Amino acid sequence: MEKTPTSRVVRRRRTEERILAAAREAFAERGFERTTIRIVAAAAEVDPALVMQYFGSKRELFERAVQMPSIPPLGGGLAESIEELLARIGMKIGPIPQASLAVMRSMLTHPEAAQGARAKLDDQVAQLGAAIEDDDAELRAALMVATMLGVTIARQLLDLTALREVSAERIAEILRPSMNALAGVDVPVRDDAG
Amino acid sequence: MEKTPTSRVVRRRRTEERILAAAREAFAERGFERTTIRIVAAAAEVDPALVMQYFGSKRELFERAVQMPSIPPLGGGLAESIEELLARIGMKIGPIPQASLAVMRSMLTHPEAAQGARAKLDDQVAQLGAAIEDDDAELRAALMVATMLGVTIARQLLDLTALREVSAERIAEILRPSMNALAGVDVPVRDDAG
DNA sequence: GTCTATATAAAGATAGAC
DNA sequence: GTCTATCTTTATATAGAC
Numbered sequence: 001m002e003k004t005p006t007s008r009v010v011r012r013r014r015t016e017e018r019i020l021a022a023a024r025e026a027f028a029e030r031g032f033e034r035t036t037i038r039i040v041a042a043a044a045e046v047d048p049a050l051v052m053q054y055f056g057s058k059r060e061l062f063e064r065a066v067q068m069p070s071i072p073p074l075g076g077g078l079a080e081s082i083e084e085l086l087a088r089i090g091m092k093i094g095p096i097p098q099a100s101l102a103v104m105r106s107m108l109t110h111p112e113a114a115q116g117a118r119a120k121l122d123d124q125v126a127q128l129g130a131a132i133e134d135d136d137a138e139l140r141a142a143l144m145v146a147t148m149l150g151v152t153i154a155r156q157l158l159d160l161t162a163l164r165e166v167s168a169e170r171i172a173e174i175l176r177p178s179m180n181a182l183a184g185v186d187v188p189v190r191d192d193a194g
Numbered sequence: 195m196e197k198t199p200t201s202r203v204v205r206r207r208r209t210e211e212r213i214l215a216a217a218r219e220a221f222a223e224r225g226f227e228r229t230t231i232r233i234v235a236a237a238a239e240v241d242p243a244l245v246m247q248y249f250g251s252k253r254e255l256f257e258r259a260v261q262m263p264s265i266p267p268l269g270g271g272l273a274e275s276i277e278e279l280l281a282r283i284g285m286k287i288g289p290i291p292q293a294s295l296a297v298m299r300s301m302l303t304h305p306e307a308a309q310g311a312r313a314k315l316d317d318q319v320a321q322l323g324a325a326i327e328d329d330d331a332e333l334r335a336a337l338m339v340a341t342m343l344g345v346t347i348a349r350q351l352l353d354l355t356a357l358r359e360v361s362a363e364r365i366a367e368i369l370r371p372s373m374n375a376l377a378g379v380d381v382p383v384r385d386d387a388g
Numbered sequence: 389g390t391c392t393a394t395a396t397a398a399a400g401a402t403a404g405a406c
Numbered sequence: 407g408t409c410t411a412t413c414t415t416t417a418t419a420t421a422g423a424c
Contacts, residue, residue, distance in 0.1 A: 008407080031303035033227035036399060047409050052401060108351055109225035109303050118352055125356045139368060142356035143345060147372075150344020151337060157302055158312055162319050162336035174333060174376070178341075181371040202389080230417060241391050246419060 016054055019044040023065035027102035032062055032110040062112070066102040071123055082144075082179045083172060085131055089124045091148045093175070094168040096156060104149075105157060121145055134184040144182045151175070210248055213238040217259035221296035226256055226304040256306070260296040265317055276338075276373045277366060279325055283318045285342045287369070288362040290350060298343075299351060315339055328378040338376045345369070 022043035026035040037058055041048040055061040071089050079085040086092060096104075103120075106113035129141035151171065155163040163171070216237035220229040231252055235242040249255040265283050273279040280286060290298075297314075300307035323335035345365065349357040357365070 012407085031227075033225075033303060037401090038399075048400095049402085049410085050408065053408080056401095058400070105302050107302075108299050108347070109227060114352065118354065121348070121352065122355055125354065129356075136368060138356050139360060139364070142348070142354055143365065143368060143372070146344040146348035146354070146357070147341045148344070149348060150340040150342070153302070153347065154315070154336070154340035154343060158308065158315070160312065160319065160336055160340070161316055162323075162332050163340070166333060170333070171337065174330060174337060177375040178337070178372040181375045182368070206389085231419090232417075242418095243392085243420085244390065247390080250419095252418070 015044075015046060015050075019046060019051055019054060019061075020065045023061055024098045024102055027062060027066060028098045028105055030105075032106040032113060037061075059112070062102075062106075062110075066099045066113075066116075071120070071127065073127070079131065082183050082185070083176065085128065086144070086148065086179070089127050091124060091145065092168075093148075093151060093155075093171050096152060101156065104153065121149070132183050137184075140182050140184060144179060147175075147179070147182070209238075209240060209244075213240060213245055213248060213255075214259045217255050218292045218296055221256060221260060222292045222299055224299075226300040226307060231255075253306070256296075256300075256304075260293045260307075260310075265314070265321065267321070273325065276377050276379065277370065279322065280338070280342065280373070283321050285318060285339065286362075287342075287345060287349075287365050290346060295350065298347065315343070326377050330378075334376050334378060338373060341369075341373070341376070 019040065023035070023040045026040050026043060030039075035058075037051050038048050040061070041051050044051075051061065055064060079088065083092075090100075103113050103117050107117035108114070124145050125138060125142045128144060129138040132140060134140055151163070154160045155166075155171075213234065217229070217234045220234050220237060224233075229252075231245050232242050234255070235245045238245075245255065249258060273282065277286075284294075297307050297311050301311035302308070318339050319332065319336045322338060323332040326334060328334055345357070348354045349360075349365075
């Protein structure tokens with residue numbers, strides 16, 4: 001066996017990853033405009049010039065740092081609940097990946113983030129719309145997605161006092177009938193309204 | 195009677211108002227960070243220096259331009275519907291005042307806008323919470339507010355394709371059972387409750 | 389009172405030393 | 407490969423002419 005020294009390329013990848021992590025965090029916390037190369041560099045404990053060297057521009061750094069995995073197509077099996085359906089397309093109340101938070105944080109002010117968010121949300125709407133049965137499936141799906149978006153923004157990005165300390169489970173519980181109503185599972189007692 | 199020439203003070207107020215209107219629009223469209231004094235001045239057709247002369251700083255211009263009227267306390271009479279209740283505290287689907295849009299546009303990235311938005315939303319939650327009867331009144335109120343927020347953001351700020359062309363009335367209609375469920379009214383109760 | 393010109397500051401980007 | 411130093415740009419803010 002040869003010994004495996006940390007080669008240059010490996011060290012480089014580690015540094016790069018550290019920068020990307022720092023960038024994700026900064027973008028998620030402060031948004032695109034207020035995040036500076038210098039701040040990211042300081043957090044990653046590297047020289048600002050190195051960040052440029054690696055990524056070329058702030059714009060590219062953002063793209064590399066936050067690129068969201070696109071949603072896998074809604075595969076097999078019927079969903080057991082609306083929540084499961086939402087979870088499958090990446091919409092849940094719980095902790096959100098930092099990359100997504102970064103996009104959300106910036107989506108109202110940074111055009112590229114807006115475009116990315118729109119694309120992803122449109123995709124989620126389409127998938128959700130295809131999964132529910134109703135004349136207004138797409139509109140209903142859009143309102144469900146908008147609801148989840150609003151709750152996530154209020155809770156994770158705005159820190160509304162009334163939501164800050166409440167567990168994700170509790171929120172999901174209170175939200176459930178409302179989401180079911182949106183999905184068109186509206187009317188009360190049918191034992192099987194799935 | 196003396197004639198009434200447009201005195202300096204009057205002209206000054208008009209110019210000021212033109213600047214404020216231009217600022218509101220720019221802030222609503224691009225957010226705080228990407229709005230420059232120059233852009234505002236150009237839109238108002240005045241010199242950039244004049245904007246500074248009048249308002250002192252970009253920060254103060256923002257404050258003056260977007261200051262939201264605080265919500266009048268939920269006065270007389272029982273509300274006839276959740277929608278009416280929401281409308282009373284300033285939450286509706288329809289067209290939003292530009293000052294509010296400006297705050298919303300900037301609230302994820304500009305700390306002062308965040309604070310303003312939080313204060314207003316907290317207030318709305320409190321008022322709404324006081325108006326509905328439930329053990330979890332405040333949490334339910336917060337989720338209602340978050341839902342309205344999400345729909346407004348998705349529709350007015352992000353331009354989601356599925357919501358863009360839909361009338362406010364249509365959205366309100368689809369949303370109604372969902373809001374009622376959140377309010378604890380007419381909840382389609384399931385036997386197992388969880 | 390309004391505009392021209394400029395000071396000042398911050399941040400993105402680059403060149404070159406080591 | 408990494409850092410020092412610097413260039414450039416852009417935007418806020420100010421001073422002074424008219």
